[in-house]
Amino acid sequence: MSPAIGGTLARLDGRAKVSGSARYSGEVPIPHLAHAVLIGAPVANARITAVDATEAEQSAGVLAVLTHLNLPKVAMQPSLLPSLAGLAAPGHTFFPMQDDTVHYAGQHVAVVVADTLERAEHAATLVRIDYDTTPPVTLLEEIKDQAYEPQKIFGGLLPGRQVRGDIEAGLRDAEVRVEAMYEFAANHHNPIEPSTTTAAWDEVGRLTLYDGIQGPTSTQLTAAAFLGVPPAQIRVVSNYVGGSFGSKAMVWPHATLAAMAARHVGRPVRLALNREQMFTSCGHREQQRQHLTLGARADGKLVAVRHHKLSLTSHFDDWAEPSLQSPAIIYDYPNYEGIYRLGRGNINTPTFTRAPGEATGMFAMESAMDELAERIGVDPVELRLRNCSDTDPATGDPWSSSGLRECLERGAELFGWAGRDPRPRQRREGNWLIGTGMATAAYPHAQPVNPQRARARIYSDGSVIVEAGVSEFGTGISTAMTLVAADGLGVTVDQVRFAGGNTDMPNITAAVGSAGAGAASAAVHLSVTALREQLIGMAVADEQSPLHGADPAAVVVEGGRMALRDRPDAGETYSAMLQRKLVPDVEAIGNWIPPAQDVGHGMHTFGAQFAEVGVDAELGLIRVRRMVGVFAPGRVLNRRTAHSQLMGGMLWGLGQTLLEATRMDARSGRWANASLADYLVPVNADSPDVVVDTVEVHENVVNPLGVKGVGEIGVVGVAAAIGNAVYHATGYRARSLPIALDDIL
Numbered sequence: 001m002s003p004a005i006g007g008t009l010a011r012l013d014g015r016a017k018v019s020g021s022a023r024y025s026g027e028v029p030i031p032h033l034a035h036a037v038l039i040g041a042p043v044a045n046a047r048i049t050a051v052d053a054t055e056a057e058q059s060a061g062v063l064a065v066l067t068h069l070n071l072p073k074v075a076m077q078p079s080l081l082p083s084l085a086g087l088a089a090p091g092h093t094f095f096p097m098q099d100d101t102v103h104y105a106g107q108h109v110a111v112v113v114a115d116t117l118e119r120a121e122h123a124a125t126l127v128r129i130d131y132d133t134t135p136p137v138t139l140l141e142e143i144k145d146q147a148y149e150p151q152k153i154f155g156g157l158l159p160g161r162q163v164r165g166d167i168e169a170g171l172r173d174a175e176v177r178v179e180a181m182y183e184f185a186a187n188h189h190n191p192i193e194p195s196t197t198t199a200a201w202d203e204v205g206r207l208t209l210y211d212g213i214q215g216p217t218s219t220q221l222t223a224a225a226f227l228g229v230p231p232a233q234i235r236v237v238s239n240y241v242g243g244s245f246g247s248k249a250m251v252w253p254h255a256t257l258a259a260m261a262a263r264h265v266g267r268p269v270r271l272a273l274n275r276e277q278m279f280t281s282c283g284h285r286e287q288q289r290q291h292l293t294l295g296a297r298a299d300g301k302l303v304a305v306r307h308h309k310l311s312l313t314s315h316f317d318d319w320a321e322p323s324l325q326s327p328a329i330i331y332d333y334p335n336y337e338g339i340y341r342l343g344r345g346n347i348n349t350p351t352f353t354r355a356p357g358e359a360t361g362m363f364a365m366e367s368a369m370d371e372l373a374e375r376i377g378v379d380p381v382e383l384r385l386r387n388c389s390d391t392d393p394a395t396g397d398p399w400s401s402s403g404l405r406e407c408l409e410r411g412a413e414l415f416g417w418a419g420r421d422p423r424p425r426q427r428r429e430g431n432w433l434i435g436t437g438m439a440t441a442a443y444p445h446a447q448p449v450n451p452q453r454a455r456a457r458i459y460s461d462g463s464v465i466v467e468a469g470v471s472e473f474g475t476g477i478s479t480a481m482t483l484v485a486a487d488g489l490g491v492t493v494d495q496v497r498f499a500g501g502n503t504d505m506p507n508i509t510a511a512v513g514s515a516g517a518g519a520a521s522a523a524v525h526l527s528v529t530a531l532r533e534q535l536i537g538m539a540v541a542d543e544q545s546p547l548h549g550a551d552p553a554a555v556v557v558e559g560g561r562m563a564l565r566d567r568p569d570a571g572e573t574y575s576a577m578l579q580r581k582l583v584p585d586v587e588a589i590g591n592w593i594p595p596a597q598d599v600g601h602g603m604h605t606f607g608a609q610f611a612e613v614g615v616d617a618e619l620g621l622i623r624v625r626r627m628v629g630v631f632a633p634g635r636v637l638n639r640r641t642a643h644s645q646l647m648g649g650m651l652w653g654l655g656q657t658l659l660e661a662t663r664m665d666a667r668s669g670r671w672a673n674a675s676l677a678d679y680l681v682p683v684n685a686d687s688p689d690v691v692v693d694t695v696e697v698h699e700n701v702v703n704p705l706g707v708k709g710v711g712e713i714g715v716v717g718v719a720a721a722i723g724n725a726v727y728h729a730t731g732y733r734a735r736s737l738p739i740a741l742d743d744i745l
């Protein structure tokens with residue numbers, strides 16, 4: 001098999017997954033296992049006035065009923081945990097079952113533990129809890145004048161307000177203005193595997209947590225802080241994770257509750273969220289509204305952008321997804337004002353959800369750009385090209401790499417954009433009105449804030465193991481890392497085994513913000529190149545080696561064989577050398593210290609999206625007929641898995657545009673469609689012909705291999721491309737997602 005980075009390698013974990021031999025956190029066989037069931041509050045704003053667990057406790061097989069009355073207090077206040085930018089990931093600053101307050105429906109109020117899942121579920125129905133309720137606030141529409149401007153949003157990572165230039169003057173002097181309000185329904189992640197934690201303490205107080213998570217270390221450090229146990233006593237295993245999309249980026253309280261329950265009953269405990277609990281226990285994309293005003297010259301050159309956003313957050317966290325970040329820098333204009341406002345509601349804290357921020361913010365931006373293009377009579381692709389920025393407009397720094405122009409041009413070519421009649425309602429096939437639309441995609445490149453490590457070891461038979469504590473949650477990371485390791489060490493893919501998924505391995509930050517491949521590949525690359533140097537050093541120092549005395553820089557390695565670049569006959573394999581020298585194995589650590597986020601370069605990933613829709617003129621049905629996405633994600637490590645991630649992202653974008661909405665029943669304060677039957681996601685039958693392509697850019701700033709990541713850019717811009725195509729087909733301008741039939745009719 002060719003080891004080259006950028007090659008096409010089928011998922012190495014594919015067989016285990018499709019044959020069922022892959023074991024997820026809820027499937028790990030553990031002797032003497034007990035099962036925990038969470039009880040969620042049925043009301044959204046209340047105090048617990050009484051708990052009667054007698055009947056449940058007497059029910060067959062029940063080991064414990066834990067409520068705020070008998071659950072130990074957590075060892076550290078959740079608000080004091082080092083948050084997103086640090087090491088642990090508390091998810092939100094609220095830990096349930098510490099007092100009698102109910103802040104949102106579904107909040108964990110009791111944990112029932114029994115010897116079987118069925119007995120725990122039955123006993124959970126017997127726990128009687130009385131509530132003193134107050135009418136909840138659960139919709140943005142109920143916030144009225146209660147909104148406030150937070151200092152920081154997004155777990156404290158970003159400021160609540162950003163400005164440059166003079167927005168008032170910029171908008172006043174603009175020759176054309178486009179102003180609109182955009183509305184977004186709440187969205188949920190809905191991975192196939194609901195979050196599950198299996199917790200087992202041993203006789204000397206060490207804890208093993210099998211947990212579905214985007215980074216095992218996050219669970220380790222968070223559980224350590226809450227439990228008051230040193231991290232060294234906690235091992236987290238996360239071998240397979242059945243999808244996440246942001247729902248397993250943060251460590252939500254159920255993981256710690258599983259460990260607390262296991263400690264309480266003195267047995268290993270498994271705690272799995274059910275599908276309905278997934279809607280209240282691990283965040284969501286918040287319901288939000290964005291008010292955007294563009295000011296431009298008559299030729300379409302932007303001069304000012306005002307972008308305000310109002311989000312519904314929880315009672316305890318200033319959370320908004322960062323929708324304003326990419327629109328603020330995607331084009332070159334001097335005057336900008338971005339302000340986040342929040343309203344508090346009786347909901348759990350929102351979280352990262354599939355291109356958090358960009359998926360919504362770029363819908364507003366790129367829908368408005370389409371209106372601007374029409375208003376001034378400039379082709380939408382040409383309008384973008386006129387506004388592309390060669391530098392980061394917020395700082396004036398050059399981009400580490402861009403490729404936006406190439407993506408727009410390549411996308412237009414692949415899609416067949418040229419010669420498009422811009423007027424709406426011009427193409428018709430039978431009952432179907434046909435339209436095309438496009439949008440720019442952008443996603444910030446986030447750098448990890450701490451060192452990233454990997455370990456590479458070669459044995460004297462030539463086999464290689466490379467380890468890094470990444471989590472494989474469907475991204476293809478282990479397959480891509482196998483390629484990176486083989487490429488860097490100069491061996492074949494078959495010689496390498498990559499292992500990740502637990503905290504015994506060198507630490508890699510949780511894969512969030514599309515930064516997973518960049519972080520892991522940097523560490524893996526450095527580990528194997530260090531190992532390679534060590535091995536070559538051994539050879540040139542060894543009198544019995546054909547390479548003795550050679551300049552290490554003149555040695556090349558291919559298929560595990562070291563040789564002189566200009567004398568390929570002079571050489572030997574790693575394996576032959578190690579066997580001769582009686583060295584059983586050699587090991588090296590890669591330690592990558594990421595460059596600071598904001599020094600010297602703007603770091604962003606760009607792309608372009610194109611869509612063609614058919615809209616049934618009588619029924620209002622919208623069918624996306626084809627999509628083209630072209631992206632510039634820097635170095636592509638494994639073409640096959642990278643393209644599937646981008647394609648998957650584009651289909652999530654389709655879901656966001658036409659299907660996905662979690663609707664709140666404001667009377668009860670509960671999500672009304674918390675099931676996969678009622679929350680619609682696209683399936684194969686909804687999926688059109690999708691073309692994915694990437695353009696190469698020269699990227700040598702972000703990390704050693706120039707990887708900007710493909711996890712989320714595929715989602716961004718899809719909603720605007722489809723919305724703009726719907727406008728082109730029908731003349732109806734969608735400003736609310738998802739777009740519904742009755743919006744169009």
Ligand code: MOS
Pocket residue numbers: 214245246247249352353354355356511512513514
């Ligand atoms: Mo990703 S939605 O930033 O975990």
